[in-house]
Amino acid sequence: MNDLSGPPHHQVERLVRQALSEDLATAGDLTTNAIFGADDQSAGRIVARQDGRIAGIETALAVFSMLAGEVRTIVEIPDGHDAVAGAVVAEVEGSTRAILTGERTCLNLLGHMCGIATATRDVVALTAGTNARIVDTRKTTPGLRAFEKYAVRCGGGSNHRFGLHDAVMIKDNHIAAAGSIGEAVAAARANIGHMVKIEVEVDRIDQIEDALDAGADVILLDNMTPAELTQAVSTINGRAVTEASGGITLETIADVAASGVDVISMGALTHSSARLDVALDM
Amino acid sequence: MNDLSGPPHHQVERLVRQALSEDLATAGDLTTNAIFGADDQSAGRIVARQDGRIAGIETALAVFSMLAGEVRTIVEIPDGHDAVAGAVVAEVEGSTRAILTGERTCLNLLGHMCGIATATRDVVALTAGTNARIVDTRKTTPGLRAFEKYAVRCGGGSNHRFGLHDAVMIKDNHIAAAGSIGEAVAAARANIGHMVKIEVEVDRIDQIEDALDAGADVILLDNMTPAELTQAVSTINGRAVTEASGGITLETIADVAASGVDVISMGALTHSSARLDVALDM
Amino acid sequence: MNDLSGPPHHQVERLVRQALSEDLATAGDLTTNAIFGADDQSAGRIVARQDGRIAGIETALAVFSMLAGEVRTIVEIPDGHDAVAGAVVAEVEGSTRAILTGERTCLNLLGHMCGIATATRDVVALTAGTNARIVDTRKTTPGLRAFEKYAVRCGGGSNHRFGLHDAVMIKDNHIAAAGSIGEAVAAARANIGHMVKIEVEVDRIDQIEDALDAGADVILLDNMTPAELTQAVSTINGRAVTEASGGITLETIADVAASGVDVISMGALTHSSARLDVALDM
Amino acid sequence: MNDLSGPPHHQVERLVRQALSEDLATAGDLTTNAIFGADDQSAGRIVARQDGRIAGIETALAVFSMLAGEVRTIVEIPDGHDAVAGAVVAEVEGSTRAILTGERTCLNLLGHMCGIATATRDVVALTAGTNARIVDTRKTTPGLRAFEKYAVRCGGGSNHRFGLHDAVMIKDNHIAAAGSIGEAVAAARANIGHMVKIEVEVDRIDQIEDALDAGADVILLDNMTPAELTQAVSTINGRAVTEASGGITLETIADVAASGVDVISMGALTHSSARLDVALDM
Amino acid sequence: MNDLSGPPHHQVERLVRQALSEDLATAGDLTTNAIFGADDQSAGRIVARQDGRIAGIETALAVFSMLAGEVRTIVEIPDGHDAVAGAVVAEVEGSTRAILTGERTCLNLLGHMCGIATATRDVVALTAGTNARIVDTRKTTPGLRAFEKYAVRCGGGSNHRFGLHDAVMIKDNHIAAAGSIGEAVAAARANIGHMVKIEVEVDRIDQIEDALDAGADVILLDNMTPAELTQAVSTINGRAVTEASGGITLETIADVAASGVDVISMGALTHSSARLDVALDM
Amino acid sequence: MNDLSGPPHHQVERLVRQALSEDLATAGDLTTNAIFGADDQSAGRIVARQDGRIAGIETALAVFSMLAGEVRTIVEIPDGHDAVAGAVVAEVEGSTRAILTGERTCLNLLGHMCGIATATRDVVALTAGTNARIVDTRKTTPGLRAFEKYAVRCGGGSNHRFGLHDAVMIKDNHIAAAGSIGEAVAAARANIGHMVKIEVEVDRIDQIEDALDAGADVILLDNMTPAELTQAVSTINGRAVTEASGGITLETIADVAASGVDVISMGALTHSSARLDVALDM
Helix, strand or coil: CCCCCCCCHHHHHHHHHHHHHHHHCCCCCHHHHHHCCCCCEEEEEEEECCCEECCCHHHHHHHHHCCCCCEEEEECCCCCCEECCCCEEEEEEEEHHHHHHHHHHHHHHHHHHHHHHHHHHHHHHHCCCCCCEEECCCCCCCCCHHHHHHHHHHCCCECCCCCCCCCEEECHHHHHHHCCHHHHHHHHHHHCCCCECEEEEECCHHHHHHHHHHCCCEEEEECCCHHHHHHHHHHHCCCCEEEEECCCCCCCHHHHHHCCCCEEECCHHHHCCCCCCEEEEC | CCCCCCCCHHHHHHHHHHHHHHHHCCCCCHHHHHHCCCCCEEEEEEEECCCEECCCHHHHHHHHHCCCCCEEEEECCCCCCEECCCCEEEEEEEEHHHHHHHHHHHHHHHHHHHHHHHHHHHHHHHCCCCCCEEECCCCCCCCCHHHHHHHHHHCCCECCCCCCCCCEEECHHHHHHHCCHHHHHHHHHHHCCCCECEEEEECCHHHHHHHHHHCCCEEEEECCCHHHHHHHHHHHCCCCEEEEECCCCCCCHHHHHHCCCCEEECCHHHHCCCCCCEEEEC | CCCCCCCCHHHHHHHHHHHHHHHHCCCCCHHHHHHCCCCCEEEEEEEECCCEECCCHHHHHHHHHCCCCCEEEEECCCCCCEECCCCEEEEEEEEHHHHHHHHHHHHHHHHHHHHHHHHHHHHHHHCCCCCCEEECCCCCCCCCHHHHHHHHHHCCCECCCCCCCCCEEECHHHHHHHCCHHHHHHHHHHHCCCCECEEEEECCHHHHHHHHHHCCCEEEEECCCHHHHHHHHHHHCCCCEEEEECCCCCCCHHHHHHCCCCEEECCHHHHCCCCCCEEEEC | CCCCCCCCHHHHHHHHHHHHHHHHCCCCCHHHHHHCCCCCEEEEEEEECCCEECCCHHHHHHHHHCCCCCEEEEECCCCCCEECCCCEEEEEEEEHHHHHHHHHHHHHHHHHHHHHHHHHHHHHHHCCCCCCEEECCCCCCCCCHHHHHHHHHHCCCECCCCCCCCCEEECHHHHHHHCCHHHHHHHHHHHCCCCECEEEEECCHHHHHHHHHHCCCEEEEECCCHHHHHHHHHHHCCCCEEEEECCCCCCCHHHHHHCCCCEEECCHHHHCCCCCCEEEEC | CCCCCCCCHHHHHHHHHHHHHHHHCCCCCHHHHHHCCCCCEEEEEEEECCCEECCCHHHHHHHHHCCCCCEEEEECCCCCCEECCCCEEEEEEEEHHHHHHHHHHHHHHHHHHHHHHHHHHHHHHHCCCCCCEEECCCCCCCCCHHHHHHHHHHCCCECCCCCCCCCEEECHHHHHHHCCHHHHHHHHHHHCCCCECEEEEECCHHHHHHHHHHCCCEEEEECCCHHHHHHHHHHHCCCCEEEEECCCCCCCHHHHHHCCCCEEECCHHHHCCCCCCEEEEC | CCCCCCCCHHHHHHHHHHHHHHHHCCCCCHHHHHHCCCCCEEEEEEEECCCEECCCHHHHHHHHHCCCCCEEEEECCCCCCEECCCCEEEEEEEEHHHHHHHHHHHHHHHHHHHHHHHHHHHHHHHCCCCCCEEECCCCCCCCCHHHHHHHHHHCCCECCCCCCCCCEEECHHHHHHHCCHHHHHHHHHHHCCCCECEEEEECCHHHHHHHHHHCCCEEEEECCCHHHHHHHHHHHCCCCEEEEECCCCCCCHHHHHHCCCCEEECCHHHHCCCCCCEEEEC
16 A cells, blocks of 8 residues: 555644634633643653544644644554554654643544544455445535545545545436436536546436446446345446445445445445544653 | 524634535536536425434525525524424525535535434433533534534533633643642632633542632542442532543443433533434425 | 536635735725715726637626625626627626726736636637547646636636546656556556546557556647647547647647547646736726 | 743734734835845844833744744743833844844734733732732724733733633623523523633622522622722622722722722723833844 | 725725634623524614714624624714714614624724724824824734724824835835945835835934935934924925824924924824723613 | 845745645645655756746745645746746755645746746846836736736836725726816825825826826826827926836837836736746656
């Protein structure tokens, strides 16, 4: 695997600044400022309290560089690697005020991203031995898309489109408005660039040929049983990428993957993963 | 109950703008713009797919007013009320482009906030008949604190402090640095205003008298069993507000509440609630 | 053709606010405020002084809604349509202060976007009768990408990728680092989602088979003569989309298009088009 | 006294950027750029021209780090300490362009904050020997609340609530709407968290028992004479914190403090303090 | 006098948003939201509690339009007019929550700007019958320059340069660096545009001829006595605009104005004016 | 010539952040991140592919410091100097990811600014031997005014006013509203500060005396032939600065300059210059 690459730097700056702003408002950290002096120094360790997959450690540590005091940091377990319960993910050393003031924001970022990465890792494991890639959706937390999609990659998953802006997804409303799958795809193709892929959502096997005729790059097989998926994959026979979506759970995913689909998308990775328990021990 | 009051308007604007920005980037909604015309009109209904507590419907509908086309909206189930599966939460009518472009952002906001409100509601129900208030923590998603804390209120919970800026919480690191609970509280009191409450975290019964002597307004009883909590409440005997925190689950919460504590705080309300399934039916 | 859809609303707000901010700073419009009263009303017409293709009229009129006084506007020639010299593109009526203060910002936006649309229209005309689509590049003015790429669409062109974020383009540096075209494409495919297209740049005919073998969706034929392009198109024979790029001028473009390439990209559309002369007549 | 802690870093960045932006706009410092070269170096001293209390020196020096050229700074008199007329508060050395361009913004920040700190110091001195704390109000300059409240702390005062968000203050309008003091406090308590204090404003002695019965944490005694205040303090007798407010001047404050009130709030500290005269000598 | 024109709209939006943000943070107005319902309506009047000159009433009322609830407003005394103690400056009617939540921010803006306008008015009155214009300086509150300079105009004063960006002011440091007044002016003229005026600061009569020879548009006569100013004006004899600055007080200003100088600049107008007492009566 | 001074730092930050944001959105550089590792290092050279005048090299290199990886840069040809085709303008060395990700944004900034500087240089050369200064107008690209006006200075030109805020320009609409040139100038003078210059636009010789009588500092001679300009200059005879504007081309500019006007303004410098071809060679 190549080195993972985190969210663009301007996104990190924006999110961390916003997070600190809501925690500090105008008054700052009343408790820490009252009890610790400006020159007090401390060292601490960011520790995983549960087994999990690390994601977002660089983003989480960026919190400290946005506070006034100097804090030096060392990453022990980089993104995309697993931590066992008790493992030290990173070490921090420097201004006590900065460390304590940034602690919660740092852990909120890290716990949230590791939670998604860990859930993704576990889903990926359930589909081992198949060709199916696990991907996210656009069901992300507002303001955190770059971070949550990156966490999915850290968990071994892949990304679906990042937004409405980078790929076409034709659903029933679009088809109804255009008149048919063919007309919808044609309208899309006429208005988008040559670097944009087109996915068509179908919920019945008999729509597949229309989608293929229209030249869909990807066919989303919506809410189909493993048996239906197997049939759909057979029908498509490599003429388009196949994606299973809708109603897939930890119980059904192995069967879904065994159907031979290329891609399985799960909104729950980003919208319903519990955070990983992480802590800062001084 | 008084009318709930949502997050400050400037917070709504900021979050919605950010959410739309990450979904639309520079290219906008490729699919919708290709297939629907500027004057196309549609009507839709935002529907709960699961039973749950509504939170954030006004925030979610604000998405449409930040897109170019005009969309009229009617709230059917306001924040703080319950929806059964299938219930119409709101109706939208107007520019098809605006409705379809805003759909996912609207639902992401609503589903996230309803998920928290619903989880809170369910926890509150488990403590019915006791005096314990269910409150959140600072373990919120970065950038969404105002929204998640409001969702907790919609679920019948209350809010702990909003950040480091509006109340003092003295934990073990602070006590160690100050030398004792008494010295830590004294340092805090000397540096904060008279409108700020002071909470002291204790993890042993024998620390309680020190905290009371120091004049703590609230005592956080950390990681105590229901039996220990009962003893602590009895010891404190109304001399301070009591808060139970740490390791509380759906299984233990009724016993925790029965101990007589005033407040029970649960980070999981905001950091690990699954979203409520909501959809926009055209 | 479907209705064109302009840049996302948050982009319009950002650009117009920035443009007004640099023109008004803290002091505002010294001249207009000194000579006209707050209640003075005027009417004016935005007029094309040259033949050209209209782009950005809605964006340009948004200037007035961001100033304090009320201004009503009517579009006479919408985006994507041609204006002859002297034609009225839009009418404005309302606060004299707002009209005069916004005039230059409005015209700067409109003239810039119409300039690009007109240049695109003229290039498209030169390739009439061929299948070649005219597309832009990432050589846009910083801060104006959404606007310039939209102007290209208004001119009858199409858009190449919008940025580094929505498609893969493998160039010589990437190939050298990866070791071969095949390895570069494989590395890309392993790290990107299934909705992302991959384009490979080749500058010699003998690289084409490698690119096809690697599964490139699009092959960029860099700096080739029309004769080489014809040979390349024949070699590729529909197995990938073909794009000609590099050194293409108004003199050579008809021959380039006649080679049978699918796409011709020209940076000059966005980085070197002269503005269209537009004016506001009171 | 513990080390003072300045406004949160993101507030400093925001205010300094805004201040430089309004001074430089798009053209920058016309005079300095015309006369000094990019490599010219200078040294200067920030000097107090009047006796006063220092506040904001770190904030003021942050101006130089936001300009392009490098400037090294040394603080000689930190916040919270007194400077006599002629004293050197800080030394700066580095890029002449940066020093001269930042000079006025630096001094505007410093003079404003020192003015408030000095006025606070002088009021605090008038109440020496009493238990009364001098506090500010929400009557601050828009955009500078964090800075002005910090300056009050530098002057030896304390802070009242930072905004509408961190404490409850029940005034006559609220009481009238709720029906009584008791109902107003009950409504507040039902809707706020357990970490929020409640203050009730009374303007007659006979309202005090209602406020105490309602459980007010703090009672604001509005526009009372020293004699009335003495009576009120006696009535309350430690059952709530007492705050005197309204119409208090330098002439009356000693008598007000002698009444035994815990807190005296004065809006004039932040809204009407003259700046301290500070200068930058090269 | 022509209608006054307030600060640019984007400046108003920025300042009001910032002011509300610091008052509301994430939690909003705890008191008002707890006690008033979403549909409660009220009417109120903004009243001057002291005689003074109105400035900023439109800016202050813009606060209400940035809060969620609807508030209708009527201006009774526009900017630039005088209010006697007790006069109604404006009326507001609508959402009780919005009115009470915005009250303090509204009054802070209004009181600050009226304070500056009133002080300016009073200084202008002291120079009646002379030709001297009263002008401000760059000694403004960070972030409020547009607002404070506008308030000076409302008070009957005029504006000096708005920043470093719109005029050249050559002081002793520049002269020392350039070698002489002549060389400093020449360097400036070579580097600035033809629309920029040049002012030269002199503190001795014998520097005046150098400044005139260099072609200064304006000569700043620094810290001179009325007698020296009279001599300087006579020496300059209309060959440049004359400005008196430095150490001018309410006691000396009439004599300064009688010297015949064209312009008198006073930093105290913006940096040390007390606020005008304004209130919102429901 | 003195060292040129680039746009204010906050403008550079804003523009570069915006440019990177539109290129990277949420997903970042898909290609580079897939193929290069986090620790890969490279060196490259920014090369001029055409002869031209350099402008904006510091701004363009600032791109790299806003990306996460470290990049060291050396400027070989500073702003305001000429580069021949093939010349190395700057060298960059460091993180491969940062260099490749920033490449296009860097070159877009540099090519745009060099294009304007080069066009200005060439126009200035055509007027050599005359006293005429070449100046820009307000016909700049929205969001880039500071950068484009700086590029004009790098090309040897001067700047007209930077916006509506720093100088008065009275045109026909203003004259019509005021009643006459004299009344328009008087209204302006009454409402602006003493540091603001006034320019009056005339399109007939017989308006000149009115403008001079009114005390215009600068007279804009609009759309006049060289012969008319010569007559106008003679009429004005040094009583005001003279500016020729309107319809001036490369063919006519030498004759315009020979008329003796002080200033020649050309909108095309900023709104229609082609970019200079610059590249980054690894």
